[in-house]
Amino acid sequence: MSSFNGATVLVVGGAGFVGSNLVKKLLExxxxxxVIVDNLLSADISNVPDDPRVEFIRNSITDDAVLTALPGNLDYVFHLACYHGNQSSIADPLADHENNTLTSLKLFERLKSIGSLRKVVYAAAGCAVAEKTFQGAEATREDAPVSLFHDSPYSISKLIGEMYGNYYFARYKLPFVKARFQNVYGPGEILGAGRWRGTVHTVWRNVTPTFIWRALHDEALPVENGGIASRDFIYVEDMARGLMACALSGEPGEIYNLASGVETSILELATRVNSIVGNVTPIALTPARDWDRSGQRFGDPAKAREKLGFVATVAHEDGLRKTIDWTRANRERIIGCMRSHVAQLPDVARYS
Incomplete structure (x- = not known):
């Protein structure tokens, strides 16, 4: 099978930001x-495509009834469910375990008996293997050494998922492929989507949508530690294509970085967003996050390019413009999700 034509596909976490964009690409x-399984912990039902080929199951993949009822003829599985993100996992490590570790173990245990599987693609975390440095980053390769000291339960859980997948590959020949994510951004990431998860990061989640929203409201963008931290920003449609390439061409047992290979500082990101939007409010410099030692990082895309034929094609500024346009067009949808948390975060009431 050289495409997904006629395939039966499971996307765990398919209502989320990355998952819903992946589903749209798959449908093409x-x-x-x-089949989408998502408990909407950090996702919104509006992300699920209205298509007769899509079956949506609103529940956790840890539910035994859900696992038992999975189709026995699955061709491909994408495991994207997680407890989003680092800050929420620090606030509630047990919830992270329930939604970011147990999900992987129970899913892989169920999948080991499905003989039709061609590939199981796991969303791994590039941050979990990146060098902890503020002294200048080098591109992180797939064979980078893994430390036993981590900044968050989220990072630990994502590595445990890799380890469980490796075990099921070695023991049961589960066709398991690891796709190491970098910092994904783009249309479909809804501030406030899902249920309250204990911290303000339920609303103010990843840096790009936060900066875009604040810039559109002429607010100061909060840039920590002088903005010297850096990330590898990859547009969500590129990420979806990369995940599909892992499923169609990835070698079971292997790891592939899905990365742009371009290092961008947070100060550069803030400046770029303000410039595109036309926000003249000065950037607000704030202290460094006390938990985050993974200051500067970006991924090495060479292996994915060579082995999968995958290259991220959307330039950062072009991707930001598309994301800003989407945010403007979906303002009411975003406000609705943000205001659902007004009891815990009264400040969001100012957006109307």
């Missing part, structure tokens, strides 16, 4: 059936 290739 005429699959027979796409």
């Amino acid at each position: 290739q005429a699959p027979a059936r796409v």
Whole structure:
């Protein structure tokens, strides 16, 4: 099978930001059936495509009834569910375990008996293997050494998922492929989507949508530690294509960085967003986050390019413009999700 034409596909976490964009790309290739399992902990139902080929199950993949009812003829599985993100996992490590570790173990245990599987693609975390440095980053390769000391339960959980997948690959020949994410951004990431998860980061989640929203409201962008931290920003449609390449061309047992290979500082990001939007409010410099030692990092895309034929094609500024346009067009949808947390975060009431 060189495409997803006629395939039966499971996307765990398919209502989320990355998952929903992946589902839309999959539907372009005429699959027979796409099953989404998502408990909407950090996602919104509006992200689920209205398509007769899509079956949506609103529940956790840890639920035994859900696992038992999974189709026995699955061709591909994408495991994207997680407890979003680092700050929420620090606030509630047990919830992270329930939604970011147990999900992987129970899913892989169920999948080991499905003989039709061609590939199981796992969303791994590039941050979990990147060098902890503020002294200048080098591109992180797939074979980078893994430390036993981590900044968050989220990072630990994502590595445990890799380890469980490796075990099921070695023991049961589960066709397991690891796709190491960098910092994904783009349309579909809704501030406030899902249920309250204990911290303000339920609303103010990743840096790009936060900066875009604040810039559109002429607010100061909060840049920590002088903005010297850096990330590898990859547009969500590129990420979706990369995940599909992992499923179609990835070698079981292997790891592939899905990365742009371009290092961008947070100060550069803030400046770029303000410039595109036309926000003249000065950037607000704030202290460094006390938990984050992973200051500067970006991924090495060479292996994915060579082995999968995957290259991220959307330039950062172009991707930001598309994301800003989407944010403007979906303002009411975003406000609705943000205001659902007004009891815990009264400040969001100012957006109307």
